[in-house]
Amino acid sequence: MSRLLFIVVAAFLFFVSPACAQSKTFVSSEGRFSIDLGVKPTEDRNSAEASVGGKKLWWKTGTLTFSVGYVDNPNATAELANKAVHASADAYIAAIPRSDEVVSRKEIQLDGYPGVEVWSREPDGYTVVTRYYMVGTRLYCVMVLWMAGANDTAVLKTLDSFKVL
Numbered sequence: 001m002s003r004l005l006f007i008v009v010a011a012f013l014f015f016v017s018p019a020c021a022q023s024k025t026f027v028s029s030e031g032r033f034s035i036d037l038g039v040k041p042t043e044d045r046n047s048a049e050a051s052v053g054g055k056k057l058w059w060k061t062g063t064l065t066f067s068v069g070y071v072d073n074p075n076a077t078a079e080l081a082n083k084a085v086h087a088s089a090d091a092y093i094a095a096i097p098r099s100d101e102v103v104s105r106k107e108i109q110l111d112g113y114p115g116v117e118v119w120s121r122e123p124d125g126y127t128v129v130t131r132y133y134m135v136g137t138r139l140y141c142v143m144v145l146w147m148a149g150a151n152d153t154a155v156l157k158t159l160d161s162f163k164v165l
Contacts (some may be wrong), residue, residue: 036161069141081134082114088132089116
């Protein structure tokens with residue numbers, strides 16, 4: 001009987017352990033966001049966001065790079081939120097190399113907050129998706145860069161997992 005119990009417990013642990021190990025949600029209480037990841041992010045203390053009191057977190061897995069940056073503007077208002085995300089997207093598009101192709105730009109929302117999404121493609125085959133959201137007085141920039149191909153669905157699923165707390 002004890003052998004049967006051992007086998008049942010071992011089988012249970014075998015099937016439950018991988019499910020628990022796959023829970024890779026990163027929660028930033030300071031950043032007030034969460035995102036489903038495969039690795040722990042690294043803080044970039046020399047980012048443009050840091051120079052104005054913001055933060056940028058990034059993580060890389062193989063040919064895949066994600067980042068979440070944010071900065072607070074205590075003077076931001078709901079009326080100016082849409083302008084803020086569009087101005088950020090404009091600045092991003094102006095800063096990318098001329099050899100890159102802007103594939104699309106569209107308005108999006110995150111839990112009712114305004115956002116803009118920009119897709120661009122680099123000549124070497126990398127795709128970049130950048131999303132800007134204005135949530136209260138905080139501007140978020142969520143970005144992914146990857147070699148487009150077979151893992152597109154998984155990449156976009158991770159990008160879509162970004163939530164504000």
